[in-house]
Amino acid sequence: MYNPVEIILKKRNGAELSREELKFFIEAFIDKKIPEYQMSSLLMAIFFQSMTPEEVQILTEVYINSGKQISFPQTMNTVDKHSTGGVGDKISLMLSPIVVACGGKIPMISGRGLGHTGGTLDKLEAIPGFRTDYSEAEFKKIIEKIGFSIISQSQELVPADKVIYALRDVSGTVESLPLITASIMSKKIAEGAQNLVIDLKVGTGAFIKNMEQAKKLGFLLKQTGEKLGQQVSIIFSNMNSPLGENIGNALEIIETIDYLKGKNLPDIHELTRKLAVEMLILAKTFTNRNDAEKKVEEVIADGSALKIFRDFIEAQGGNPACIDDYSLFATSKFSVPIISPKTGWVESINSQSIGYALIDVGAGRMTLDSKLNYGTGAKLHLKIGDKVESGSSMGTLFCDNKEIGIKVAERISSAYQIVNILVEKEKLILDKM
Amino acid sequence: MYNPVEIILKKRNGAELSREELKFFIEAFIDKKIPEYQMSSLLMAIFFQSMTPEEVQILTEVYINSGKQISFPQTMNTVDKHSTGGVGDKISLMLSPIVVACGGKIPMISGRGLGHTGGTLDKLEAIPGFRTDYSEAEFKKIIEKIGFSIISQSQELVPADKVIYALRDVSGTVESLPLITASIMSKKIAEGAQNLVIDLKVGTGAFIKNMEQAKKLGFLLKQTGEKLGQQVSIIFSNMNSPLGENIGNALEIIETIDYLKGKNLPDIHELTRKLAVEMLILAKTFTNRNDAEKKVEEVIADGSALKIFRDFIEAQGGNPACIDDYSLFATSKFSVPIISPKTGWVESINSQSIGYALIDVGAGRMTLDSKLNYGTGAKLHLKIGDKVESGSSMGTLFCDNKEIGIKVAERISSAYQIVNILVEKEKLILDKM
Numbered sequence: 001m002y003n004p005v006e007i008i009l010k011k012r013n014g015a016e017l018s019r020e021e022l023k024f025f026i027e028a029f030i031d032k033k034i035p036e037y038q039m040s041s042l043l044m045a046i047f048f049q050s051m052t053p054e055e056v057q058i059l060t061e062v063y064i065n066s067g068k069q070i071s072f073p074q075t076m077n078t079v080d081k082h083s084t085g086g087v088g089d090k091i092s093l094m095l096s097p098i099v100v101a102c103g104g105k106i107p108m109i110s111g112r113g114l115g116h117t118g119g120t121l122d123k124l125e126a127i128p129g130f131r132t133d134y135s136e137a138e139f140k141k142i143i144e145k146i147g148f149s150i151i152s153q154s155q156e157l158v159p160a161d162k163v164i165y166a167l168r169d170v171s172g173t174v175e176s177l178p179l180i181t182a183s184i185m186s187k188k189i190a191e192g193a194q195n196l197v198i199d200l201k202v203g204t205g206a207f208i209k210n211m212e213q214a215k216k217l218g219f220l221l222k223q224t225g226e227k228l229g230q231q232v233s234i235i236f237s238n239m240n241s242p243l244g245e246n247i248g249n250a251l252e253i254i255e256t257i258d259y260l261k262g263k264n265l266p267d268i269h270e271l272t273r274k275l276a277v278e279m280l281i282l283a284k285t286f287t288n289r290n291d292a293e294k295k296v297e298e299v300i301a302d303g304s305a306l307k308i309f310r311d312f313i314e315a316q317g318g319n320p321a322c323i324d325d326y327s328l329f330a331t332s333k334f335s336v337p338i339i340s341p342k343t344g345w346v347e348s349i350n351s352q353s354i355g356y357a358l359i360d361v362g363a364g365r366m367t368l369d370s371k372l373n374y375g376t377g378a379k380l381h382l383k384i385g386d387k388v389e390s391g392s393s394m395g396t397l398f399c400d401n402k403e404i405g406i407k408v409a410e411r412i413s414s415a416y417q418i419v420n421i422l423v424e425k426e427k428l429i430l431d432k433m
Numbered sequence: 434m435y436n437p438v439e440i441i442l443k444k445r446n447g448a449e450l451s452r453e454e455l456k457f458f459i460e461a462f463i464d465k466k467i468p469e470y471q472m473s474s475l476l477m478a479i480f481f482q483s484m485t486p487e488e489v490q491i492l493t494e495v496y497i498n499s500g501k502q503i504s505f506p507q508t509m510n511t512v513d514k515h516s517t518g519g520v521g522d523k524i525s526l527m528l529s530p531i532v533v534a535c536g537g538k539i540p541m542i543s544g545r546g547l548g549h550t551g552g553t554l555d556k557l558e559a560i561p562g563f564r565t566d567y568s569e570a571e572f573k574k575i576i577e578k579i580g581f582s583i584i585s586q587s588q589e590l591v592p593a594d595k596v597i598y599a600l601r602d603v604s605g606t607v608e609s610l611p612l613i614t615a616s617i618m619s620k621k622i623a624e625g626a627q628n629l630v631i632d633l634k635v636g637t638g639a640f641i642k643n644m645e646q647a648k649k650l651g652f653l654l655k656q657t658g659e660k661l662g663q664q665v666s667i668i669f670s671n672m673n674s675p676l677g678e679n680i681g682n683a684l685e686i687i688e689t690i691d692y693l694k695g696k697n698l699p700d701i702h703e704l705t706r707k708l709a710v711e712m713l714i715l716a717k718t719f720t721n722r723n724d725a726e727k728k729v730e731e732v733i734a735d736g737s738a739l740k741i742f743r744d745f746i747e748a749q750g751g752n753p754a755c756i757d758d759y760s761l762f763a764t765s766k767f768s769v770p771i772i773s774p775k776t777g778w779v780e781s782i783n784s785q786s787i788g789y790a791l792i793d794v795g796a797g798r799m800t801l802d803s804k805l806n807y808g809t810g811a812k813l814h815l816k817i818g819d820k821v822e823s824g825s826s827m828g829t830l831f832c833d834n835k836e837i838g839i840k841v842a843e844r845i846s847s848a849y850q851i852v853n854i855l856v857e858k859e860k861l862i863l864d865k866m
Contacts, residue, residue: 008605012480037469041604044477047445171474172441 004028004038012045019058026062026160039164040171043179051178056220057227059178063186064228066160070107070136070192072143078105079283080193081275082184084217085117087205087351088242088380090252091272092120092150094259097308098276100147101299102292103285107143108150109157109191113364113372114169116205116355118249121152126249126374128328130318142315147308149316158186175207181220185228195231195282197275198222202430203239205351211236211430218433233282234433237271238426241383242351244268248363248377248398250329257323260306267383270428273297278432330375332361332398336409338378340416343390345423346382350415354380357411361399373400378412385425388418437461437471445478452491459495459593472597473604476612484611489653490660492611496619497661499593503540503569503625505576511538512716513626514708515617517650518550520638520784521675521813523685524705525553525583527692530741531709533580534732535725536718540576541583542590542624546797546805547602549638549788551682554585559682559807561761563751575748580741582749591619608640614653618661628664628715630708631655635863636672638784644669644863651866666715667866670704671859674816675784677701681796681810681831683762690756693739700816703861706730711865763808765794765831769842771811773849776823778856779815783848787813790844794832806833811845818858821851 002024011017017025025042028034051059072078079099083089096106110132113119121132132152134142142149153162161183168174188196198221201207202214218234225232244265246255259265259272277292286292299305306323314320322328358364362373380395382388394413399405435457444450450458458475461467484492505511512532516522529539543565546552554565565585567575575582586595594616601607621629631654634640635647651667658665677698679688692698692705710725719725732738739756747753755761791797795806813828815821827846832838 005603005605012477012605035469037473037600037604040470040474041477041606044445044474044481045605048477048481167470170438171470172438172445172478173474 004034008038008042008045011042011049014049016052017055022055022058023062026059026066030066030160030163036167040167040173043164043168043171043173043176046178047173047176050176053220053223056178056181057224059182060185060189060224060228063158063160063182064190067158067190068136068156069190070139070157072105072107072192072194074194076105077195077283077285078107078193079195079197079279080106080108080188080191081197081199081279082188083199084201084206084208086201086239086243087116087355088244088247088252089117089201090120090123090244090256091199091268091275093123093253093256094268094305095272095275096148096150097260097305097312098272098296098299099279100308101305102276102280102295104147104279104283105143106148107139107192108148109153109187110150111153115366116352116364118247118252118364120150122372123249123252124150126253126329127313127318127322130313131316134316146312146315148312153187158190161186177213177217177220180217181224185221185224189225189228189230193230195279196225196233197278197282198232198234199271199275200234200236201239202236203351204349205242205355206239215433222433231282233278235274235278235429236431236433238428238430239351240426241267241349242354242380243271245379245381246377247354247358247380249372249374250331251377251379251398254326254329257306257309260300260309262300267428274429330373332373332375333400334398334402334405336397336399336402336405338380338394338397338409338413340388340390340392340394340418341413342418344388344418344420346384346386346388346416347419347423348417349382349384353415354378354412357408357415360404360408361397361401376400380412382416383425385423437467441471441475441478444475444482447482449485450488455488455491456495459492459499463499463593463596469600473600473606476597476601476604476606476609479611480606480609483609486653486656489611489614490657492615493618493622493657493661496591496593496615497623500591500623501569501589502623503572503590505538505540505625505627507627509538510628510716510718511540511626512628512630512712513539513541513621513624514630514632514712515621516632517634517639517641519634519672519676520549520788521677521680521685522550522634523553523556523677523689524632524701524708526556526686526689527701527738528705528708529581529583530693530738530745531705531729531732532712533741534738535709535713535728537580537712537716538576539581540572540625541581542586542620543583544586548799549785549797551680551685551797553583555805556682556685557583559686559762560746560751560755563746564749567749579745579748581745586620591623594619610646610650610653613650614657618654618657622658622661622663626663628712629658629666630711630715631665631667632704632708633667633669634672635669636784637782638675638788639672648866655866664715666711668707668711668862669864669866671861671863672784673859674700674782675787675813676704678812678814679810680787680791680813682805682807683764684810684812684831687759687762690739690742693733693742695733700861707862765806765808766833767831767835767838769830769832769835769838771813771827771830771842771846773821773823773825773827773851774846775851777821777851777853779817779819779821779849780852780856781850782815782817786848787811787845790841790848793837793841794830794834809833813845815849816858818856
């Protein structure tokens with residue numbers, strides 16, 4: 001039996017916690033024997049003193065062991081992708097049917113949006129009738145039938161992360177690399193993914209702002225997964241410009257369908273293809289990158305990825321007719337044009353401030369209780385390095401309250417730094433680990 | 434209206450909090466609008482990022498304004514003494530009647546023991562019938578009649594410190610200089626002391642282990658008090674050896690009476706006289722240190738300090754007959770001799786470990802709910818630099834359970850580091866600020 005205060009003091013003073021200490025503290029917290037104020041105090045101490053890779057691995061194991069674990073036969077070579085979150089990041093939606101069309105199997109437990117970034121589950125729920133609250137047995141059945149399934153985290157899966165994440169969110173302890181690692185890896189291991197590709201976002205629209213931090217997190221994620229028997233590959237990608245053109249729940253589903261129908265979206269395509277190939281290679285579905293890449297292009301061009309997306313929608317209770325009839329999605333009452341105040345080149349985009357501004361029209365959430373408005377959002381086509389003319393369109397805002405919408409449009413417009421000298425376009429894929 | 438998480442993040446990221454932010458956070462916490470887990474997380478962030486002197490002053494003011502403030506006429510020149518806590522530190526008990534006999538007026542709000550250090554209120558309550566729970570009006574009446582009163586902190590006085598201190602104790606955030614400063618100074622200002630002498634303990638038996646930390650704390654205490662209209666003087670004193678010979682509640686009252694009757698206790702006398710003179714000068718009762726010192730010696734020698742102590746006991750409901758009849762105090766069932774294992778000189782004493790060991794015989798508390806045993810404790814006469822012979826007495830342990838007592842006696846014995854080379858005696862008074 002340990003004294004919780006002594007464990008807090010030990011971490012606060014910079015020492016390494018033992019397996020027994022971490023296990024005791026987390027388990028006693030879940031059993032409500034350690035109060036939230038001691039947990040938040042330990043979390044803040046971890047924020048400052050960090051954790052050794054061994055502590056992170058142990059914490060991840062304790063998280064996993066706090067609930068059930070889903071497993072798939074080794075021969076299935078399940079593979080999943082995780083994104084650390086960015087503005088307009090709907091890549092999971094197009095990536096999954098593409099990888100499945102190429103022969104992959106994806107068990108994906110996903111999350112909801114909070115703050116400036118959206119969540120895959122919220123986007124999917126913009127599809128009329130779509131459900132994400134399936135049991136383990138149903139999850140497995142959908143994967144068997146379709147090749148992938150995307151569901152929400154049940155109470156049974158990694159409950160430790162669920163309660164601790166909620167506490168981190170309200171105690172100022174989200175941005176801790178060890179805590180982020182345990183949170184991501186515990187879920188991705190417990191869901192049964194044998195292989196994992198992480199899209200680690202770096203830039204103004206991501207919570208990781210520079211490569212140094214990104215490399216540290218990447219190292220922790222990779223090492224923790226591999227120590228716990230999962231193959232992990234990290235792609236570092238640029239989040240200085242929002243991804244694609246649409247931001248908002250229904251808008252992003254529509255963009256996904258457009259893309260799977262063949263619409264040319266250069267950044268979406270580059271990143272999706274890169275991640276898809278990485279997943280197929282990691283899961284040994286392909287041994288040659290060129291073959292994998294060719295196959296990816298093929299399943300988009302011949303419509304087989306789109307067909308799988310349609311089957312997936314149907315399998316999870318959604319109305320597949322929405323693929324051909326976008327009027328089935330929620331729409332907004334008003335559209336407000338976003339006009340460029342000057343002529344020049346886009347030097348930087350504060351994507352985070354765009355994400356926060358869109359909360360005001362209901363496209364995102366400030367707290368987990370906030371209600372979403374699926375039809376609102378924005379279409380924004382400018383990327384860093386693009387040229388824009390004074391008075392020309394930077395995009396369109398979709399809202400249900402015009403007064404609020406006009407203010408949000410102004411905030412979005414001012415998130416773009418426009419300069420009168422040529423700005424080079426930025427690389428989307430930054431590095432690999 | 435502020436967002437509590439944003440305030441936590443601001444401090445966590447090293448910025449200075451504004452008066453409005455600190456006021457909002459503390460007041461909302463007291464109103465139970467901010468939960469304990471956000472307060473403990475902010476406290477841990479303060480532990481790591483510290484506070485500017487301005488923030489400490491504001492925090493102290495917010496603490497004071499959370500409750501009532503007692504005030505005395507300016508002409509009274511009230512003076513109090515605060516000790517940061519040490520093992521065997523019963524100086525307030527002898528110091529108060531001495532200063533009063535010399536013409537001072539002392540409004541003292543005191544605390545209970547926790548961990549390795551005892552509390553003045555606990556010691557006083559070892560006197561049969563003694564009460565410390567007086568109202569402000571009764572407190573003032575006793576001071577008017579006797580010259581001083583020692584009572585406990587009511588719910589009305591600095592409630593912010595009361596609830597936040599309780600939370601710090603269980604969240605690993607006690608050892609923060611800004612938080613310590615606000616806690617001490619808010620109480621000492623709210624109680625109505627116009628002048629304050631702080632006995633800042635440094636050494637193995639204190640929570641401040643070195644002079645560098647001590648100076649930092651001393652500076653914060655002095656500056657905060659003076660900015661808020663209180664004259665503050667700091668005496669830095671050595672806490673490497675326990676103070677006096679007796680440790681334990683009734684035992685320390687008996688030692689106080691012995692001292693006021695004229696018993697020779699060199700360290701007690703040196704420190705008491707130093708603090709008394711400082712208080713009398715600060716409160717302008719004396720303008721000349723030599724005169725003050727002479728008067729201090731006089732009021733001990735002529736029994737007038739003892740008479741005031743007797744009147745004080747009677748005024749606060751205690752039985753003054755205990756001054757002449759020590760059998761009125763609680764005693765313990767057993768005494769266990771503490772024997773030196775070797776011959777040599779005392780090089781160091783782990784007073785903190787002695788304090789903790791005595792909790793096991795009931796002389797101190799591990800948590801605020803623990804029950805005290807007033808009759809237990811130890812008599813320990815050795816100081817650093819003293820010579821001791823193998824097999825000779827190092828002191829005596831007093832307990833009600835012999836088995837536990839023997840173990841505690843062994844732990845106490847092993848707290849003394851005895852070496853076979855001459856060790857110099859240490860200075861008791863280290864510095865002044």
